[in-house]
Amino acid sequence: MPDLWQDAMDHAVTLARKAGKIVRDALQNDMKIMCKSSSVDLVTKTDQNVEQLIITSVKEKFPEHSFIGEESVAAGEPCVLTENPTWIVDPVDGTTNFVHGYPFVAISIGFAVNKTLEFGVVYSCIEDKMYTARKGKGAFCNGQPLQVSDQKEINQSIIATEFGSNRDPDAVDKIFSSMRKILCLPVHGIRGAGSAAINMCLVASGCVEAYYEIGIHCWDVAAGAVIVSEAGGVLMDVEGGPMDLMSRRVLAANNNTIGERIVNEIEAFSADRDDAP
Ligand code: LIP
Incomplete structure (x- = not known):
């Protein structure tokens, strides 16, 4: 049976890779840092630009899908998960790291349908590690299967x-x-x-x-x-x-x-x- 959401997942991987390049390039330039809820809750122009890139592309390809994004919510959009296919996006997860050049920064794209998560894509863009998982089909990093530790102690x-x-x-x-x-x-x-x-x-x-x-x-x-x-x-x-x-x-x-x-x-x-x- 064809996988209804594989196309969306492939698109999420493409977008995450594109976004990762923007983040890496931005590290070479001066960045404009702003504060959100407090002086330690940071946001940069890159967070906003990457989120815009992802929203625009998703809306074009999947116009009927919904979107929850960190910067859209910060700008006043509602944060409500409905039954509708929904992209749940953090354009730059680890913004404080990004601002300081601490090398762990990710683009995080989750996707839920009927309030159930169907796939997840996390691109750790400085390490160039692409983590992907589709419900029922396993988790991978750069194509290699992932398995949690078997430690019980x-x-x-x-x-x-x-x-x-x-x-x-x-x-x-x-x-x-x-x-x-x-x-x-x-x-x-x-x-x-x-x-x-x-x-x-x-x-x-x-x-x-x-x-x-x-x-x-x-x-x-x-x-x-x-x-x-x-x-x-x-x-x-x-x-x-x-x-x-x-x-x-x-x-x-x-x-x-x-x-x-x-x-x-x-x-x-x-x-x-x-x-x-
Ligand atoms: C951050 C998280 C981090 C947490 C921060 C913040 P941001 O996300 O990934 O682990 O400790 O409170 O939520 O703001 O960089 O997307």
Whole structure:
């Protein structure tokens, strides 16, 4: 049976590659940095241009599809996931890295139909790694199949997380406290690439056993979620139970044993939902 969404996925890969070149070229030039919700929530002209390129091309090729994009939402567009085929896009995931030339920056394109994620494309454009996954068909990096780690012992694991852009002292205390508890389990280490999408691809690749964060957005993790689950991993909320794409909380793990062990240590808090009215 023909795959209804393969054409869209192929187009997402082409767009991600094109966008990656724009990002790499922009690193050679002076960039104009602006702030969004706070002085540590950054955006550049490149984020906006790349998102525009992707929207324009998607609208031309798939005029009936919907779109949720980080910069469009920042500009006031609604962030609502409907049943309609929807592209969920972060044009530059790891904008702070990009601004500082820290070499982990990704273009993240997720695609959902009937609120179910169908494919994910994450292009780590400085490393030139193209991660792809189609529901039911496995996950790949530059065409090579991905498989999560088979580790079940938390004290043999590496956990990825981020500080994010929340500087509310109570939230920061909880973030540190969770990290302290996890570090002292003990685990082999805590890491963070500075890009949610890349962190999720690292789980899918078997380099880290789990990644969790509170404060991310749906566009940071939609593509990565498909890549993790197609590589054999699991997704959950930071307090356990199913992951809710709009909740701004995510825990991706190689298996339930590691995921649930991490859940026990996280001091959870809530962030305003992406789809809050
Ligand atoms: C960023 C994430 C990062 C997270 C930041 C932010 P952006 O996305 O990928 O992991 O810690 O809070 O959401 O803003 O660079 O697209």
